[in-house]
Amino acid sequence: MSLLATNYLTPSGREEAWRFTPLNRLGGLHDGSVDISDAESMTGPETAQAGVKISRVSRELLAPESQSDDVIVSRAQAECATVFHVEISPGIEVERAIHLRRVIERSGESELSRVRITVGENSRAVVIVENSGNLVLGEDIEIVLAPHSFLKFVTLQEWDAPAIYAARHHAIIDRDATFESVTVTVGGSLVRILPTVEFVASGASAELLGVYFAKEGQHFEHRIHVDHAVPKAKSRVNYKGALSGDKAHTVWIGDVLIRAAAEGTDTYELNRNLLLSDGARADSVPNLEIETGEIVGAGHASTTGRFDDEQLFYLMSRGVPMHEARRLVVRGFFSEIISRIGDEIIQERLMVGIDGELAKAGQ
Amino acid sequence: MSTLDIRGLEVSVVTEKGQIEILRGVDLTISSGETHAIMGPNGSGKSTLAYSIAGHPKYTITGGSVTLDGANVLEMTVDERARAGLFLAMQYPVEVPGVSVSNFLRTAATAIRGEAPKLRTWVGEVKEAMSALNMDPAFSERNVNEGFSGGEKKRHEIMQLELLKPKIAILDETDSGLDVDALRIVSEGVVRAKEANNLGVLLITHYTRILRYIKPDFVHVFANGRIVEEGGPELADKLEANGYAEYVGA
Ligand SMILES: Nc1ncnc2c1ncn2[C@@H]1O[C@H](COP(=O)(O)OP(=O)(O)O)[C@@H](O)[C@H]1O
Numbered sequence: 249m250s251l252l253a254t255n256y257l258t259p260s261g262r263e264e265a266w267r268f269t270p271l272n273r274l275g276g277l278h279d280g281s282v283d284i285s286d287a288e289s290m291t292g293p294e295t296a297q298a299g300v301k302i303s304r305v306s307r308e309l310l311a312p313e314s315q316s317d318d319v320i321v322s323r324a325q326a327e328c329a330t331v332f333h334v335e336i337s338p339g340i341e342v343e344r345a346i347h348l349r350r351v352i353e354r355s356g357e358s359e360l361s362r363v364r365i366t367v368g369e370n371s372r373a374v375v376i377v378e379n380s381g382n383l384v385l386g387e388d389i390e391i392v393l394a395p396h397s398f399l400k401f402v403t404l405q406e407w408d409a410p411a412i413y414a415a416r417h418h419a420i421i422d423r424d425a426t427f428e429s430v431t432v433t434v435g436g437s438l439v440r441i442l443p444t445v446e447f448v449a450s451g452a453s454a455e456l457l458g459v460y461f462a463k464e465g466q467h468f469e470h471r472i473h474v475d476h477a478v479p480k481a482k483s484r485v486n487y488k489g490a491l492s493g494d495k496a497h498t499v500w501i502g503d504v505l506i507r508a509a510a511e512g513t514d515t516y517e518l519n520r521n522l523l524l525s526d527g528a529r530a531d532s533v534p535n536l537e538i539e540t541g542e543i544v545g546a547g548h549a550s551t552t553g554r555f556d557d558e559q560l561f562y563l564m565s566r567g568v569p570m571h572e573a574r575r576l577v578v579r580g581f582f583s584e585i586i587s588r589i590g591d592e593i594i595q596e597r598l599m600v601g602i603d604g605e606l607a608k609a610g611q
Numbered sequence: 612m613s614t615l616d617i618r619g620l621e622v623s624v625v626t627e628k629g630q631i632e633i634l635r636g637v638d639l640t641i642s643s644g645e646t647h648a649i650m651g652p653n654g655s656g657k658s659t660l661a662y663s664i665a666g667h668p669k670y671t672i673t674g675g676s677v678t679l680d681g682a683n684v685l686e687m688t689v690d691e692r693a694r695a696g697l698f699l700a701m702q703y704p705v706e707v708p709g710v711s712v713s714n715f716l717r718t719a720a721t722a723i724r725g726e727a728p729k730l731r732t733w734v735g736e737v738k739e740a741m742s743a744l745n746m747d748p749a750f751s752e753r754n755v756n757e758g759f760s761g762g763e764k765k766r767h768e769i770m771q772l773e774l775l776k777p778k779i780a781i782l783d784e785t786d787s788g789l790d791v792d793a794l795r796i797v798s799e800g801v802v803r804a805k806e807a808n809n810l811g812v813l814l815i816t817h818y819t820r821i822l823r824y825i826k827p828d829f830v831h832v833f834a835n836g837r838i839v840e841e842g843g844p845e846l847a848d849k850l851e852a853n854g855y856a857e858y859v860g861a
């Protein structure tokens with residue numbers, strides 16, 4: 249890819265969407281100063297499965313299904329020559345989870361990426377994106393669920409320490425389809441993900457789950473946006489985060505919009521943050537906009553706090569030492585979400601990683 | 612043979628309105644195999660006594676001493692006290708989200724015993740303790756105290772008492788909120804633990820009905836942060852008849 253076009257509005261940092269993000273740590277993804285390589289790091293599984301087609305197609309064959317006012321997403325949409333496409337045929341129950349991983353040729357190189365996941369009518373599948381290694385990556389993932397389909401979409405941000413990842417994970421959900429996502433962010437220097445949902449027909453549901461654990465100096469930002477534009481859709485959002493170490497910073501934005509046409513909407517969003525040390529900062533902003541009163545339910549909750557003394561006391565009163573009690577509490581805090589990944593190996597890897605971070609932090 | 616010795620214990624809590632004194636000099640000695648009942652009206656400081664012995668951070672010890680077989684309990688951390696042989700069955704057991712009962716019990720047993728119990732014998736041990744308390748085996752997969760009924764919480768506390776085998780146990784209103792059947796089952800658990808381990812018991816209660824199942828050797832009446840009368844089991848009968856009126860307000 250050549251030089252980036254420059255006719256984008258470069259964010260200044262004062263915009264609502266950018267006010268929490270340290271722009272100078274985005275590696276130039278936001279202002280076009282980044283030197284994009286022609287790397288295409290996303291790769292599919294080695295063994296094929298019936299009903300699953302994985303290919304890289306040219307942009308002309310797969311135009312974006314949605315728009316975004318995010319400058320990095322717009323760039324990816326405009327400039328990527330190819331799209332990584334995971335296509336699940338209609339009427340298929342895909343047996344094994346489809347694992348997508350990064351293969352990185354040169355550590356630290358910069359990339360813009362487009363991914364499309366389409367799930368055919370009446371199909372069921374699990375897709376797990378395992379992000380690791382060192383990249384400066386701007387990415388748009390569009391997930392299109394046909395009527396009556398089901399997709400569990402797991403993304404793991406286990407990037408190396410210097411990595412930068414700015415992405416949109418956008419689900420477009422048709423009639424009576426079910427989208428479940430688990431977003432895990434535990435590695436990288438700066439991770440900024442926009443998990444967004446667009447309901448295009450009634451009867452659809454989306455569950456957006458997430459965990460993040462930011463350590464010293466890391467900036468992890470998740471900006472959820474659920475657009476209830478049609479009647480009778482259901483959404484649930486539950487993100488849990490822990491922070492430990494100086495200047496660990498997390499941002500959680502939960503924008504849920506219930507438009508006038510979205511009668512019968514049922515939505516609830518929740519964000520909990522556990523501060524494990526001084527010097528860390530968790531921003532949490534739930535935001536519910538309701539344009540019709542004819543709904544089933546709409547609510548949100550957000551909490552940020554330290555260890556619960558009563559929980560620690562209870563465990564310690566049974567002989568469990570402080571560090572072990574804290575470990576149990578943190579594991580317990582995350583397990584509600586992590587257990588939903590549904591892959592024992594990944595779940596245990598994440599838990600062991602969390603234990604390791606706690607031990608390092610001397611918790 | 613173990614002895615928990617409480618001498619002149621004075622305890623305060625810090626509130627928005629400043630430090631308030633709750634325990635005003637408590638003297639009490641409990642030895643292995645003995646059962647002491649502490650009875651007193653609500654708000655008299657019974658739970659404060661229990662929590663202070665267990666080391667809850669909310670309470671400040673302002674005077675007196677607590678020793679277990681001569682060792683200074685007040686200098687120990689909460690977990691050290693438990694490992695030294697003290698156990699508190701709480702009036703309001705705490706929910707620990709995401710931590711299963713089975714994981715919790717095994718972690719606690721490992722800490723108390725100093726080594727992980729052998730998996731095969733441990734599974735049997737837990738099963739036996741649960742069935743003795745009439746608990747559904749599925750219980751062990753639930754999260755600690757989360758969504759437990761009042762009775763389930765108390766059974767869970769007594770199950771820990773039986774598995775962790777302390778020297779001295781403080782039972783803080785273990786009888787409250789239990790129906791007749793649950794009260795009997797839970798009481799039998801306490802009696803089993805006593806017989807199996809020569810446990811010393813400090814039984815805190817508001818009512819006399821649990822004393823039909825767990826016979827006290829000594830009864831102490833608690834009011835306004837101190838022991839105001841002591842006697843044998845007959846004192847409980849007197850309280851049953853007359854209530855606490857003569858001890859409060861004075
Ligand atoms: N954390 C606290 N903050 C303020 N007051 C407290 C606290 N803990 C106990 N108290 C007060 O101390 C007194 C004794 O309480 P407690 O020990 O719970 O009594 P009991 O168990 O006998 O009912 C009560 O008046 C109670 O309000």
Ligand SMILES: [Mg+2]
Nearest residue numbers: 657658702784
């Ligand atoms: Mg009490």
